[in-house]
Amino acid sequence: xxxxxxxxxxxxxxxxxxxxxxxxxxxxxxxxxxxxxxxxxxxxxxxxxxxxxxxxxxxxxxxxxxxxxxxxxxxxxxxxxxxxxxxxxxxxxxxxxxxxxxxxxxxxxxxxxxxxxxxxxxxxxxxxxxxxxxxxxxxxxxxxxxxxxxxxxxxxxxxxxxxxxxxxxxxxxxxxxxxxxxxxxxxxxxxxxxxxxxxxxxxxxxxxxxxxxxxxxxxxxxxxxxxxxxxxxxxxxxxxxxxxxxxxxxxxxxxxxxxxxxxxxx
Amino acid sequence: xxxxxxxxxxxxxxxxxxxxxxxxxxxxxxxxxxxxxxxxxxxxxxxxxxxxxxxxxxxxxxxxxxxxxxxxxxxxxxxxxxxxxxxxxxxxxxxxxxxxxxxxxxxxxxxxxxxxxxxxxxxxxxxxxxxxxxxxxxxxxxxxxxxxxxxxxxxxxxxxxxxxxxxxxxxxxxxxxxxxxxxxxxxxxxxxxxxxxxxxxxxxxxxxxxxxxxxxxxxxxxxxxxxxxxxxxxxxxxxxxxxxxxxxxxxxxxxxxxxxxxxxxxxxxxxxxxxxxxxxxxxxxxxxxxxxxxxxxxxxxxxxxxxxxxxxxxxxxxxxxxxxxxxxxxxxxxxxxxxxxxxxxxxxxxxxxxxxxxxxxxxxxxxxxxxxxxxxxxxxxxxxxxxxxxxxxxxxxxxxxxxxxxxxxxxxx
Numbered sequence: 001x002x003x004x005x006x007x008x009x010x011x012x013x014x015x016x017x018x019x020x021x022x023x024x025x026x027x028x029x030x031x032x033x034x035x036x037x038x039x040x041x042x043x044x045x046x047x048x049x050x051x052x053x054x055x056x057x058x059x060x061x062x063x064x065x066x067x068x069x070x071x072x073x074x075x076x077x078x079x080x081x082x083x084x085x086x087x088x089x090x091x092x093x094x095x096x097x098x099x100x101x102x103x104x105x106x107x108x109x110x111x112x113x114x115x116x117x118x119x120x121x122x123x124x125x126x127x128x129x130x131x132x133x134x135x136x137x138x139x140x141x142x143x144x145x146x147x148x149x150x151x152x153x154x155x156x157x158x159x160x161x162x163x164x165x166x167x168x169x170x171x172x173x174x175x176x177x178x179x180x181x182x183x184x185x186x187x188x189x190x191x192x193x194x195x196x197x198x199x200x201x202x203x204x205x206x207x208x209x210x211x212x213x214x215x216x217x218x219x220x221x222x223x224x225x226x227x228x229x230x231x232x233x234x235x236x237x238x239x240x241x242x243x244x245x246x247x248x249x250x251x252x253x254x255x256x257x258x259x260x261x262x263x264x265x266x
Numbered sequence: 267x268x269x270x271x272x273x274x275x276x277x278x279x280x281x282x283x284x285x286x287x288x289x290x291x292x293x294x295x296x297x298x299x300x301x302x303x304x305x306x307x308x309x310x311x312x313x314x315x316x317x318x319x320x321x322x323x324x325x326x327x328x329x330x331x332x333x334x335x336x337x338x339x340x341x342x343x344x345x346x347x348x349x350x351x352x353x354x355x356x357x358x359x360x361x362x363x364x365x366x367x368x369x370x371x372x373x374x375x376x377x378x379x380x381x382x383x384x385x386x387x388x389x390x391x392x393x394x395x396x397x398x399x400x401x402x403x404x405x406x407x408x409x410x411x412x413x414x415x416x417x418x419x420x421x422x423x424x425x426x427x428x429x430x431x432x433x434x435x436x437x438x439x440x441x442x443x444x445x446x447x448x449x450x451x452x453x454x455x456x457x458x459x460x461x462x463x464x465x466x467x468x469x470x471x472x473x474x475x476x477x478x479x480x481x482x483x484x485x486x487x488x489x490x491x492x493x494x495x496x497x498x499x500x501x502x503x504x505x506x507x508x509x510x511x512x513x514x515x516x517x518x519x520x521x522x523x524x525x526x527x528x529x530x531x532x533x534x535x536x537x538x539x540x541x542x543x544x545x546x547x548x549x550x551x552x553x554x555x556x557x558x559x560x561x562x563x564x565x566x567x568x569x570x571x572x573x574x575x576x577x578x579x580x581x582x583x584x585x586x587x588x589x590x591x592x593x594x595x596x597x598x599x600x601x602x603x604x605x606x607x608x609x610x611x612x613x614x615x616x617x618x619x620x621x622x623x624x625x626x627x628x629x630x631x632x633x634x635x636x637x638x639x640x641x642x643x644x645x646x647x648x649x650x651x652x653x654x655x656x657x658x659x660x661x662x663x664x665x666x667x668x669x670x671x672x673x674x675x676x677x678x679x
Contacts, residue, residue: 055442055577056563058454059297065441078575103295104562108576130295130562135284155299157461162301177299181459 023233061184184234191223285475291595351649391446392587393425395469400434470515485521514588541583542610549582632661
C-alpha cells in the first residue's frame with residue numbers, strides 16, 4: 001500500500017507542481033494556536049512538518065531557535081506534539097504529518113514508545129536532525145516496521161558515495177539541504193546551482209521524492225519549483241514572531257503567507 | 267562491547283567503529299552537513315599522529331612556547347596546616363595561556379594549518395579556551411572567532427579583553443542560559459555554515475568523537491610530564507597516590523590522568539571534582555556525581571543534566587569553566603568502569619579553598635581547580651603521611667579577580 005507521503009507527491013506531480021511542505025514548531029506560540037496554525041495552513045500546504053522543540057538545536061538558525069524557545073517556555077512536552085497531530089488528523093485525515101526534531105528527545109521518550117505514539121496519532125514520517133547515516137539505521141528500520149517514513153537529509157558536503165548509500169536506505173522521501181547553513185540562512189547559492197546539485201542526486205534514483213529545504217522564502221521559492229517538493233520553515237517561524245510583536249493574530253498571518261507561497265509555485 | 271578498560275592503549279583510542287566508548291558513550295550525533303568535515307578531520311588526525319614531523323613540531327611548541335614541563339611543587343605549608351597526606355600541585359597554569367587549554371589550541375592550530383584552513387573558531391566559558399586559541403591563532407597567523415555567552419562575557423571580562431587584544435573576534439551568544447552550553451551550540455552552528463573554510467576547535471574533551479580525541483591527545487602532555495616528575499621526586503610512582511582534578515568538560519582531568527589509567531586503582535586513585543553550585547541552590551553542574559541520565563548533547567552521548575523530556579537542564583556554578591550540563595564520554599567511561607571516582611565541591615568550598623591555598627602557598631588557582639583543592643583539603647587530614655595527594659592547578663585566578671573580590675572582599679594574585 002502506498003503511503004500518504006507517496007500519494008501526496010504523486011498527486012502534486014499530476015498537477016505539475018512541487019509539493020509545498022511547511023515547518024512550524026509544536027506549541028509555538030502555544031499549544032492551541034499551533035494547532036490552529038497547521039489546521040489553517042493545511043488548506044494550501046501538501047505536507048505538514050511539525051517540529052518538537054529542543055533547547056539545544058545545533059542545526060537551527062535564529063528564527064527556529066526563537067520559536068523553539070517560545071514553545072518550551074510555554075510548557076511544551078513531547079505528549080503535546082502527539083496531541084496536536086491527533087487533533088489535526090481528525091480534520092485532515094489524509095494530509096501527511098512529519099515530526100521533526102533532535103535525537104535526545106526521541107531517546108528520552110524511548111524509540112519504541114515514540115513510534116508507537118506516532119502510529120497511534122497518524123504521523124507519516126520522522127526527521128531526526130542529528131541522527132545521520134549510518135547511526136540511524138537501527139531506528140530507520142523500526143520506523144519502516146511501523147510503516148512510518150524515516151526521512152534522511154543530504155547536504156552539499158555529502159559525498160557521492162555516501163549519497164548512494166543514504167538513498168539506498170531511504171524510504172518515501174529524502175531532504176536535500178540547499179546550502180552550507182543552519183536553517184533560515186540567506187541563500188548563498190544561486191537557485192540554478194542548487195537545482196544542478198539537486199538533479200545530480202535525482203539521477204541516482206529518479207523515483208525517490210527529493211525535497212529542497214533551508215533558505216527558502218517567498219522570494220526564492222518560485223525559482224526552485226521544478227523540485228519534487230519545497231520546505232519553508234524559518235520564514236513561517238519569523239512570521240509568528242513578527243505577528244506576536246505587532247499584536248496580530250499569527251494564525252491569520254500565516255494563512256496569508258502560505259497562500260502566497262502556494263500561488264508562487266502553481 | 268563490555269565496559270572494560272584495555273591496558274596499553276590510550277583511552278582516547280578505545281572506542282568502537284561508531285566512535286563510542288564501551289558501546290555506550292560518545293559518538294557522532296551531528297547534522298548531515300558535518301559528517302564529511304568530521305570524516306576529513308578524522309583521516310587527517312590519524313595521519314598526523316603517525317607523522318614524525320608533526321610530532322616534532324608539536325613538541326617544539328610544547329617546550330618552547332608552553333614551556334614544558336610545567337612545575338610540580340610540594341605545598342609544604344598547606345601540608346603542615348592540614349596534617350596528614352602530603353599535598354602537591356602540578357602548576358599547569360604556569361604557561362603563557364595560564365591554563366591547560368594551551369595544549370589543544372596548539373595541536374588544533376597545527377592541524378588547521380595542515381588542512382589548509384585559515385580560520386579557526388571555538389567556544390569558551392571562563393574565557394581560558396578563548397584566550398588561548400586567540401593567542402595561539404595569532405602566533406600561527408590564523409583568523410580567530412570566539413563564541414561566548416553574554417553571562418560569561420560579563421563575569422570573565424578580563425579574558426575577553428585579552429582575546430580582543432590578540433585580535434580575535436568575540437561573538438556574544440545571547441540564546442538560552444547565555445553560558446558555555448550555548449556558546450558550544452553557536453560555535454557548532456557557525457561550523458555547520460562555514461565548514462569549508464573554518465577549522466572548529468571544541469574547548470574540551472566533549473563533542474563528536476574526533477574532538478574528544480584531539481583534546482585528550484593534546485592534554486595528555488600533562489601526565490607525561492607528571493610521570494617523569496614524580497619519578498624524579500620519589501624515585502618511583504608513589505605507593506599511595508591520589509590525582510585530583512576538577513571536571514567540567516573534563517579535558518584537564520583526562521590529560522592529568524591518561525598516563526596513570528593502567529595503574530592499579532589501589533595505587534593511583536583518580537578523583538574528579540565537579541561543580542556543585544551554590545550550597546543554597548539545587549542547581550549544579552555535576553552530572554557524574556549526581557547520577558544524571560544518559561543524553562545526547564553536542565554530538566555525543568554522555569551523562570547529562572536534563573529533564574524527563576530531554577530538554578537540557580539549567581546549570582549553576584560560580585566557575586564558568588565548569589558550568590556545563592554534560593561531560594566527556596571519557597569520564598562517563600571512567601566512572602562506569604570504576605576506574606575514577608567523581609565527587610563535587612560547592613561554590614563556597616571552592617572559594618574557601620582558594621582563600622587557604624593562596625594564603626599559605628605561592629600559587630593562585632582559579633575557581634575551577636579550587637574545586638579540586640577543596641576536595642583535597644577535606645581528604646588530606648584523614649590520610650596517612652605517606653599518601654601523596656596531587657592536584658592539577660590547571661588555571662590561574664587572575665580571570666576570577668572580580669568575583670573573588672566580590673565574594674571574599676579581597677584578591678591576591
